[in-house]
Amino acid sequence: xxxxxxxxxxxxxxxxxxxxxxxxxxxxxxxxxxxxxxxxxxxxxxxxxxxxxxxxxxxxxxxxxxxxxxxxxxxxxxxxxxxxxxxxxxxxxxxxxxxxxxxxxxxxxxxxxxxxxxxxxxxxxxxx
Amino acid sequence: xxxxxxxxxxxxxxxxxxxxxxxxxxxxxxxxxxxxxxxxxxxxxxxxxxxxxxxxxxxxxxxxxxxxxxxxxxxxxxxxxxxxxxxxxxxxxxxxxxxxxxxxxxxxxxxxxxxxxxxxxxxxxxxxxxxxxxxxxxxxxxxxxxxxxxxxxxxxxxxxxxxxxxxxxxxxxxxxxxxxxxxxxxxxxxxxxxxxxxxxxxxxxxxxxxxxxxxxxxxxxxxxxxxxxxxxxxxxxxxxxxxxxxxxxxxxxxxxxxxxxxxxxxxxxxxxxxxxxxxxxxxxxxxxxxxxxxxxxxxxxxxxxxxxxxxxxxxxxxxxxxxxxxxxxxxxxxxxxxxxxxxxxxxxxxxxxxxxxxxxxxxxxxxxxxxxxxxxxxxxxxxxxxxxxxxxxxxxxxxxxxxxxxxxxxxxxxxxxxxxxxxxxxxxxxxxxxxxxxxxxxxxxxxxxxxxxxxxxxxxxxxxxxxxxxxxxxxxxxxxxxxxxxxxxxxxxxx
Numbered sequence: 097x098x099x100x101x102x103x104x105x106x107x108x109x110x111x112x113x114x115x116x117x118x119x120x121x122x123x124x125x126x127x128x129x130x131x132x133x134x135x136x137x138x139x140x141x142x143x144x145x146x147x148x149x150x151x152x153x154x155x156x157x158x159x160x161x162x163x164x165x166x167x168x169x170x171x172x173x174x175x176x177x178x179x180x181x182x183x184x185x186x187x188x189x190x191x192x193x194x195x196x197x198x199x200x201x202x203x204x205x206x207x208x209x210x211x212x213x214x215x216x217x218x219x220x221x222x223x224x
Numbered sequence: 225x226x227x228x229x230x231x232x233x234x235x236x237x238x239x240x241x242x243x244x245x246x247x248x249x250x251x252x253x254x255x256x257x258x259x260x261x262x263x264x265x266x267x268x269x270x271x272x273x274x275x276x277x278x279x280x281x282x283x284x285x286x287x288x289x290x291x292x293x294x295x296x297x298x299x300x301x302x303x304x305x306x307x308x309x310x311x312x313x314x315x316x317x318x319x320x321x322x323x324x325x326x327x328x329x330x331x332x333x334x335x336x337x338x339x340x341x342x343x344x345x346x347x348x349x350x351x352x353x354x355x356x357x358x359x360x361x362x363x364x365x366x367x368x369x370x371x372x373x374x375x376x377x378x379x380x381x382x383x384x385x386x387x388x389x390x391x392x393x394x395x396x397x398x399x400x401x402x403x404x405x406x407x408x409x410x411x412x413x414x415x416x417x418x419x420x421x422x423x424x425x426x427x428x429x430x431x432x433x434x435x436x437x438x439x440x441x442x443x444x445x446x447x448x449x450x451x452x453x454x455x456x457x458x459x460x461x462x463x464x465x466x467x468x469x470x471x472x473x474x475x476x477x478x479x480x481x482x483x484x485x486x487x488x489x490x491x492x493x494x495x496x497x498x499x500x501x502x503x504x505x506x507x508x509x510x511x512x513x514x515x516x517x518x519x520x521x522x523x524x525x526x527x528x529x530x531x532x533x534x535x536x537x538x539x540x541x542x543x544x545x546x547x548x549x550x551x552x553x554x555x556x557x558x559x560x561x562x563x564x565x566x567x568x569x570x571x572x573x574x575x576x577x578x579x580x581x582x583x584x585x586x587x588x589x590x591x592x593x594x595x596x597x598x599x600x601x602x603x604x605x606x607x608x609x610x611x612x613x614x615x616x617x618x619x620x621x622x623x624x625x626x627x628x629x630x631x632x633x634x635x636x637x638x639x640x641x642x643x644x645x646x647x648x649x650x651x652x653x654x655x656x657x658x659x660x661x662x663x664x665x666x667x668x669x670x671x672x673x674x675x676x677x678x679x680x681x682x683x684x685x686x687x688x689x690x691x692x693x694x695x696x697x698x699x700x701x702x703x704x705x706x707x708x709x710x711x712x713x714x715x716x717x718x719x
Binding site for chain 2: 130132133135136156158159160183184
């Protein structure tokens with residue numbers, strides 16, 4: 097399963113790519129596979145202040161509605177408008193066209209994992 | 225699940241419409257016709273609705289009867305929908321609820337004319353007090369989640385009364401899905417508690433949260449959605465009470481311990497009871513349900529109005545309860561469901577209810593034992609009335625829990641609950657209830673074993689199932705992404 101090296105990951109299965117002061121956030125390949133076919137994505141409005149670990153939106157699949165937690169603190173500066181008409185992008189390209197929001201970062205928590213640590217975390221979590 | 229109807233296609237009722245056809249015959253007008261717009265005022269006259277089907281009575285009856293033959297119901301066979309307690313609805317319940325004294329009364333009749341109906345409500349409350357060991361019960365809530373909301377509103381009012389502003393409700397990750405929604409609806413913030421590796425409440429995590437302060441209540445399902453009893457529930461209750469917090473118990477799984485254990489003794493402050501699950505009243509499209517809430521002495525003043533009281537041998541509706549949260553349902557709740565539930569409770573009696581619980585637990589454990597070499601059991605803890613398997617042994621063949629569920633339809637069974645509880649990936653949650661005979665359980669076991677074998681040998685068969693139902697596998701994704709909820713005449717002409 098894909099776990100790009102240049103990203104950092106949260107325990108709630110979001111990925112983050114920090115580029116200067118802007119963090120792009122999405123859900124991981126593992127998360128989209130567990131969810132199954134995504135049918136709706138509900139994202140925060142642009143301008144909203146989010147805190148790391150706080151719920152910022154939901155992803156709904158045919159199985160369940162899951163919360164998406166912001167992995168970083170900051171202000172939402174852009175949301176992926178494509179997802180409204182094409183929620184399947186989250187399944188097809190979770191690390192690319194299926195990104196969720198861009199956040200102007202105030203703070204990146206220290207406990208986000210690198211690809212290797214995340215892979216181990218997923219294996220442990222999948223244990224039961 | 226073979227169709228019991230001889231036809232495998234059924235046109236929409238709109239497509240059966242023939243202009244001018246009616247389902248009634250009225251005698252010719254013998255009074256002068258008036259224009260309602262003139263007499264009532266044009267603003268009160270509705271425009272004719274276009275496109276309603278024009279069909280005869282026999283067309284309507286046959287259409288819906290045929291559709292009903294495509295359905296699967298508890299009257300067809302085992303209905304293993306975990307967490308839903310799909311037990312048989314005894315016919316005596318139906319006979320009693322149709323007695324004129326119950327079915328023909330009006331909610332606005334004076335108390336003196338409906339003493340029997342009020343007595344029934346009072347007796348049902350007494351029975352539920354006896355079963356739960358709680359102080360009092362409101363019968364008003366119309367379903368389980370409505371009961372949760374009612375209970376949480378009472379807790380909020382009790383906190384307000386004490387002058388305390390507490391906002392946090394703790395909910396274990398193995399809870400019923402409706403719990404967080406009910407807590408938020410009642411104005412609380414939800415914090416999830418991770419379960420232990422045994423799938424039960426983590427007392428250390430609870431202690432940490434309580435020390436952090438602000439906890440209004442713990443909402444917990446007992447036994448939890450894995451079917452695992454919470455062995456530390458009394459301790460958790462004591463910890464909560466020490467901190468002035470409340471214990472809300474979700475009684476959706478009450479069928480696991482009626483007559484054996486008492487929520488009152490466990491320390492619950494509020495508990496809803498799904499009459500439509502534990503006490504055999506119809507549900508699942510055949511409702512309505514009823515979700516009475518039983519409360520401790522502490523919450524009794526906050527019960528919704530009215531409650532039924534007995535004074536000098538007479539029954540009366542008491543609205544004079546100054547601390548009440550008010551009304552939560554029009555009139556008195558779903559009365560017909562109350563009649564059925566009391567009929568069930570009285571026909572089983574104290575010993576019968578205990579035997580019911582034992583049969584429910586035995587049946588679930590029978591299935592667990594019979595299937596545990598064929599489906600992976602993610603949690604090894606002993607379980608009560610239901611058992612949760614997952615699809616991890618079938619996944620290597622590309623077969624998911626959904627495929628297994630769909631294939632079960634071909635074997636003539638309703639599917640179990642899938643992908644819930646969320647703590648188990650690829651969950652298959654099976655609850656046979658007390659209704660099933662050994663022969664029916666065996667038939668289900670054989671079907672599940674055959675499917676496990678098919679998963680290895682012919683996974684495609686499962687991935688394209690069901691094969692024998694009138695409607696084959698539906699495209700759930702497309703239905704959710706591009707729902708078509710209206711029919712237009714041109715749709716038919718196009719196809």
